[in-house]
Amino acid sequence: MLIDIALDALGSDKAPEPEIRGAILACRALPVRVHLIGPEAELRDVLDEHLENEDLPIVIHHASERIGMEEKAAHAVRTKRDSSIRVGLRLVREGKAAGFVTAGNTGAAMATAKMVLGALPGVDRPALATPMPSSTGNPCVLLDVGANVDCKAHNLEQFAVMGEMYARTVLKINEPRVGLLSIGEEETKGNDLTREAYPLLKALPIKFIGNVEGRDIFSGLADVIVCDGFVGNVALKTSEGVGRFVRDVLRESLTRTVTAQVGALLSRRAFNDFRQRLDYREYGGAPLLGVRGVCIIGHGSSNDRAIFNGIRVAYEFAKGGTVERIEREFAGHAKRNAVRPDAGQDDKADTASIQ
Amino acid sequence: MLIDIALDALGSDKAPEPEIRGAILACRALPVRVHLIGPEAELRDVLDEHLENEDLPIVIHHASERIGMEEKAAHAVRTKRDSSIRVGLRLVREGKAAGFVTAGNTGAAMATAKMVLGALPGVDRPALATPMPSSTGNPCVLLDVGANVDCKAHNLEQFAVMGEMYARTVLKINEPRVGLLSIGEEETKGNDLTREAYPLLKALPIKFIGNVEGRDIFSGLADVIVCDGFVGNVALKTSEGVGRFVRDVLRESLTRTVTAQVGALLSRRAFNDFRQRLDYREYGGAPLLGVRGVCIIGHGSSNDRAIFNGIRVAYEFAKGGTVERIEREFAGHAKRNAVRPDAGQDDKADTASIQ
Numbered sequence: 001m002l003i004d005i006a007l008d009a010l011g012s013d014k015a016p017e018p019e020i021r022g023a024i025l026a027c028r029a030l031p032v033r034v035h036l037i038g039p040e041a042e043l044r045d046v047l048d049e050h051l052e053n054e055d056l057p058i059v060i061h062h063a064s065e066r067i068g069m070e071e072k073a074a075h076a077v078r079t080k081r082d083s084s085i086r087v088g089l090r091l092v093r094e095g096k097a098a099g100f101v102t103a104g105n106t107g108a109a110m111a112t113a114k115m116v117l118g119a120l121p122g123v124d125r126p127a128l129a130t131p132m133p134s135s136t137g138n139p140c141v142l143l144d145v146g147a148n149v150d151c152k153a154h155n156l157e158q159f160a161v162m163g164e165m166y167a168r169t170v171l172k173i174n175e176p177r178v179g180l181l182s183i184g185e186e187e188t189k190g191n192d193l194t195r196e197a198y199p200l201l202k203a204l205p206i207k208f209i210g211n212v213e214g215r216d217i218f219s220g221l222a223d224v225i226v227c228d229g230f231v232g233n234v235a236l237k238t239s240e241g242v243g244r245f246v247r248d249v250l251r252e253s254l255t256r257t258v259t260a261q262v263g264a265l266l267s268r269r270a271f272n273d274f275r276q277r278l279d280y281r282e283y284g285g286a287p288l289l290g291v292r293g294v295c296i297i298g299h300g301s302s303n304d305r306a307i308f309n310g311i312r313v314a315y316e317f318a319k320g321g322t323v324e325r326i327e328r329e330f331a332g333h334a335k336r337n338a339v340r341p342d343a344g345q346d347d348k349a350d351t352a353s354i355q
Numbered sequence: 356m357l358i359d360i361a362l363d364a365l366g367s368d369k370a371p372e373p374e375i376r377g378a379i380l381a382c383r384a385l386p387v388r389v390h391l392i393g394p395e396a397e398l399r400d401v402l403d404e405h406l407e408n409e410d411l412p413i414v415i416h417h418a419s420e421r422i423g424m425e426e427k428a429a430h431a432v433r434t435k436r437d438s439s440i441r442v443g444l445r446l447v448r449e450g451k452a453a454g455f456v457t458a459g460n461t462g463a464a465m466a467t468a469k470m471v472l473g474a475l476p477g478v479d480r481p482a483l484a485t486p487m488p489s490s491t492g493n494p495c496v497l498l499d500v501g502a503n504v505d506c507k508a509h510n511l512e513q514f515a516v517m518g519e520m521y522a523r524t525v526l527k528i529n530e531p532r533v534g535l536l537s538i539g540e541e542e543t544k545g546n547d548l549t550r551e552a553y554p555l556l557k558a559l560p561i562k563f564i565g566n567v568e569g570r571d572i573f574s575g576l577a578d579v580i581v582c583d584g585f586v587g588n589v590a591l592k593t594s595e596g597v598g599r600f601v602r603d604v605l606r607e608s609l610t611r612t613v614t615a616q617v618g619a620l621l622s623r624r625a626f627n628d629f630r631q632r633l634d635y636r637e638y639g640g641a642p643l644l645g646v647r648g649v650c651i652i653g654h655g656s657s658n659d660r661a662i663f664n665g666i667r668v669a670y671e672f673a674k675g676g677t678v679e680r681i682e683r684e685f686a687g688h689a690k691r692n693a694v695r696p697d698a699g700q701d702d703k704a705d706t707a708s709i710q
Contacts, residue, residue: 095365135603149546154609177422183501183588191504214592220602230546231589233538237569238590242597245573248490254622263622267608267615 002033002057005314006088006097009038010066011104012302018103020046022307023058029308032315033057034095037088037099039064045254063087069300077115077319085109089116099294100312102283103302109295110147110288117293120323122330125151126290127159127229128297129166131337136220141167142181144229145286151228153196156180157204162289162326163224164206170287170313170321171223179212180223181231187211193228201226284309287317289326294318303338357412360669361443361452364393365421366459366685367657370509373458375401376418377662384663388412388669392443394419417437418442421459424655426517428462432470440464445469447648449455454649454669455502456640457671458657464520464650465643475678476488477685482508482514482584483652484521484593485600496522497536499584500591508551508598511535512559515683517577517644519561525580526677527644534567534577542566548583556581639664644671649673 007023009016017037023034036043047058063084067076076083085108091097093116102109104214110128111257119126128147131139143163149154161180180201182190189211201208207222214224227235254264284306285298296318298310315322317323364371375487391398395417404411412569418439422431431438440463446452448471457464458622465483466480474481481705483502486494498518503510515533522531535556537545542553544566556563567577569590582590583689639661640653649672 133600135600150536179587183504183585189503191583202379214589215596215599217593218596227589228546230538230549231586234536234569234586235589235593237538238572238593239569239572239597241573242594243601244570245488245490246598246601257624260622260624263618265618266621269615269616276667288448 002031002097003315003318004033004035004091004097005311005318006035006037006061006091006100007041007307007311008084008100008102008104008109009036010063010084011102011298011300012307013069013103014303015103016043016046018302018304018307020050022302022311024050024054024056025304025308026311026315027058027281030312030315034311035088035091036060037063037077037084037091038066057334061087061091069105071105071108073105073111076105076108076109079175079242083112085112086116087114089293089295092295093117099296100320101296101298101307101314103298103300103310105298105306106146109297111250113288113291113293113295116325117291117295118201120290120292120327120330123158123162123290123326125155125158126288127155127162128286129163129289130232130286131284132169132217132239134220134235138173138223139171139221140217140219140222141171141176141224142232142236143224143226143289145232146229147288148229150230153191153193153200156197156226156228157200158290159226160201160204160206160224160329161329163226165322165326165329166287166289167223169322169325170316173223175206175207176223177209177221178224178226179209179216181214181217181225181227181235182211183213183336185211185213187300196224208348234246234259247313271305284311284313287313292323292327357386357675358454358670358697359388359390359446359452360666360673361390361392361416361455362662362666363439363443363455363457363459363464364391364398364415365418365439365538366457366653366655367662368458368655369658370426370458371401371557373657373659373662375405375611376408376659377657377666379405379409379411380659380663380668381670382413382564382575384409385667385670387666388414389666390446390599391415391442392418392439392446393421408525413472416446422463424460426463428460428466428639429644429665431460432466434569437461438467440467441471443469444531444648444650454651456651456653456662456665456669458640458653458655458662458665461501462650464652468502468643468648468650472648472650475645475682477656478513478517478645478681480510480513482517482643482644484511484518484644485587485641486526486589486639487572487576488593489573492666493528493575493578494526495572495577496531496577496579497572497591498579498644500587501584502643503584506548508548508555511548511552511581511583512555513645513685514581515556515559515561515563515579516684518581520677520684521680522578524677524680525671530562530576532562532576533579533581534564534571535588536572536582537566538564539569545635552581575626625673627698633700637669639666642668647678649678 007022065080065083127144129143288295420438458602482499486496643650
């Protein structure tokens with residue numbers, strides 16, 4: 001049986017080309033039916049061009065409006081009621097699609113998902129989780145990376161629960177190691193927020209490894225790293241900045257002399273390999289965790305391979321029942337705490353704030 | 356006339372070798388007299404070995420204790436009263452040295468500097484400022500990177516004033532562009548702290564360019580970027596982590612096939628150039644701004660070149676009168692505001708908090 005995935009065909013910077021090609025790749029490789037969301041006539045033309053008589057489970061759902069990358073999320077969400085993002089997320093809410101994928105305006109996608117799908121019971125704030133490349137080859141999940149600034153300790157606690165479940169069910173990491181992003185290993189290091197969050201994370205039934213530092217996002221020390229959305233966004237964009245800087249400097253150095261140019265030519269395959277391992281696109285976008293449904297948000301510069309990976313991640317979410325498992329996890333916490341109303345001095349009592 | 360610089364000879368991971376070699380490099384290149392701080396007999400032996408009958412203005416000041424990298428700063432500062440850090444900073448307080456340089460325990464150096472030198476009048480919290488490499492070749496000063504977590508808006512305002520003065524007098528940047536680290540360009544983007552700090556920075560007599568993002572640390576968009584110490588430390592360590600990750604992955608890719616190895620060999624000079632431009636050590640350590648004196652804190656992994664650059668930066672601080680200029684700047688703010696006690700509705704009034 002095919003799993004239905006809704007895909008925003010107007011998301012990426014070069015939409016709809018990468019979306020349509022990514023959908024084709026996905027339908028060839030995975031048991032999915034892709035619902036392309038966008039202006040029907042236009043999409044039909046481009047799709048027909050690419051399909052070359054191949055019969056793939058791709059259907060088109062009409063949406064008349066596009067939310068641009070530079071549009072203010074709040075305004076766009078309010079005024080564009082027939083945007084491809086909104087139409088796609090409605091398919092998820094109505095059960096017609098098991099997940100939604102977009103490479104469009106991140107703010108608008110998050111706001112629309114919260115509005116159309118709503119938060120899971122017990123989740124105060126959904127969080128955007130980004131898989132980052134690491135030395136070990138396994139990605140490290142960083143969350144939140146921008147959905148929530150000015151968090152409370154119990155928000156970080158909830159992020160830990162959701163991030164751990166994502167790492168387990170989608171990234172297939174057995175017993176994910178969860179760290180708290182801070183500025184020193186000791187429990188006492190950090191700011192008010194991390195010092196307050198530390199004991200809450202420690203009390204959770206997860207493999208909490210304590211505080212980790214910025215450099216550990218890439219060291220392979222942790223599988224999941226939790227932080228507030230401001231700090232996470234700064235860390236994410238800083239690492240993008242370093243990555244770009246390194247590429248620029250290396251390119252410049254390698255074209256300065258003829259010898260270096262020959263060297264660069266001979267090591268071209270190595271550079272491609274290098275680039276691929278640094279490429280965030282291989283990980284298929286960031287899931288918005290904690291909403292009632294699967295919503296995967298990719299980078300605006302997504303190519304067909306990135307869109308394919310976004311669809312793959314949405315498919316893995318649906319197959320792994322990740323959302324349902326997060327929901328049960330929160331219900332479980334609520335129940336455990338309800339059964340022991342006087343558990344105030346108990347380790348587990350800290351999780352009460354998850355309700 | 357020579358400028359006296361005190362150098363912690365027990366600071367770096369491989370001390371005292373890099374310190375002694377760095378001191379020799381500095382004395383050859385700059386009009387400085389270096390005061391090596393550490394166990395006299397031991398330093399004398401190592402120094403004699405390296406000097407080879409050369410007559411350089413290097414003197415030794417005895418200090419019997421070393422604060423290790425892993426020691427808790429608060430405890431070490433309290434108990435080790437004859438540490439090389441404390442003895443060196445005392446020379447600065449007594450006017451026997453124009454600056455102090457250490458590659459030792461950052462926390463201990465900051466705490467000791469605050470205690471021994473004290474803060475400048477009007478400065479609530481000294482800040483650690485790190486020059487970061489950028490695409491344009493000019494460094495970008497990031498502050499605070501760890502001295503202060505949980506800042507208030509007026510702390511960020513003071514960091515902006517101090518960072519701007521450092522960029523102007525030591526890095527010789529004319530009209531430095533100052534940005535506020537946030538998660539979006541618009542004034543309304545960010546967390547409570549940045550939204551509150553924005554109008555304060557805007558009201559300062561500096562070239563404030565508004566909010567900048569993590570990626571702009573390396574893009575060359577700003578010369579000075581201001582943030583609280585928690586966020587700055589995460590950004591700094593994240594970029595160190597990416598840098599290390601990139602090197603590891605590149606090395607691995609380049610040794611995988613013989614062709615790639617030959618390529619790497621041919622482009623060796625390009626790689627060295629690349630490495631050097633990424634190397635934080637070239638910038639000579641991070642000054643602690645806002646204390647009554649010059650205190651430069653380098654990385655524990657400093658080599659002789661890094662120590663040399665640390666001494667060079669301390670020399671530039673002393674020569675440029677940076678500390679005195681920061682002091683005058685704060686006194687000026689205080690005076691401007693005192694003259695207009697009712698300037699509450701005025702733009703400049705925001706700087707009152709600098710007092």
